[in-house]
Amino acid sequence: MATDSMTLKGSLADRDSWDATDECSIARALDVVGTHSAMMLIREGYYGSHRFDDLARRAGITEAIAAKRLRELVDAGLFCKRPYREPGQRTRDEYVLTERGRDLFPALVSLMSWGDRYLSDRQGPPIQLIHSGCGAPLQASVRCAAGHEVAMYEATAEISPQRRARSETRKSLSRG
């Protein structure tokens, strides 16, 4: 069937159910950064905002939400607070992305590219990301460790052995 070439290979389509919240890394990731405000704050982190009111204003959210979300993101280890001082001013804290936060870069770029491609108005993409070194535009891609670019239908999904074992156990338990 034609639609088969549009899905991952593997046994996932045959399974009975799925503990979505607990056992899917996408779901877990969304529990941390799945809100609009979290994504906008991380975006501003990439764009170079560090101070509370800059982050809030440029992310387009209220200070109340910004404070709450930043506290969560600091707890989750995506931002850290660093003391800084401007000449003649008292010491304040700034919010800096950690490696954990910076590692979301491909996710944000993917979403941006997708939005650029499918949701732009006549003016075209609002922001262009380019490689500072060579000036070429950025795009997110999926590759394997061997370096091949991998389309969705060239991917296989495998349940990890331990999980599969646990899943079997659970099955027989619920059968018994």
Place this chain on the structure above:
Amino acid sequence: MATDSMTLKGSLADRDSWDATDECSIARALDVVGTHSAMMLIREGYYGSHRFDDLARRAGITEAIAAKRLRELVDAGLFCKRPYREPGQRTRDEYVLTERGRDLFPALVSLMSWGDRYLSDRQGPPIQLIHSGCGAPLQASVRCAAGHEVAMYEATAEISPQRRARSETRKSLSRG
């Protein structure tokens, strides 16, 4: 400052504000696929589910939410409905990802990799994605059109010329 190497280059950190909802492709994308249920349904589309109750059950959401979200995703062009029939059964509709939906693959893989890396429990990642051709694990990366892998701090963000012009106009208008 050390933190400078952790941000994009460009003028975005200097701007006054930002019409986040209207002019950011990340925000626009999130308006379409930013909900938990939308992401889980798309994930199941990748995993090979097509039928309504499979999608709902495996996504871990109620049928009510599944119906509502699928209608929105069909309207937004990420899924399409296709008639199918099993031998001896009446014709039904199945939900198939469109190119628009499949193009979100890098975003989902990015989130999954990030979750695998930072949010896995002791059992390790629940699902492993591999390249069907060579068996190597998948990872999402950001590259430029010239093929260089680009880290976050090697990227530059540029406001598109038209937008910049409009932004200037708006500034002087609000000043006047």
Place this chain on the structure above:
DNA sequence: CTGTATCCCAGCGGATACTG
């Protein structure tokens, strides 16, 4: 099997006012 309708709750997020 593929949904729809209704009720309900929790959380996100805006607005506003207030504090160190």
Place this chain on the structure above:
DNA sequence: CAGTATCCGCTGGGATACAG
């Protein structure tokens, strides 16, 4: 500048019951 506190509306999403 960097938040906190309060109030309130909207929506996501679960549960349950019903329908073609």
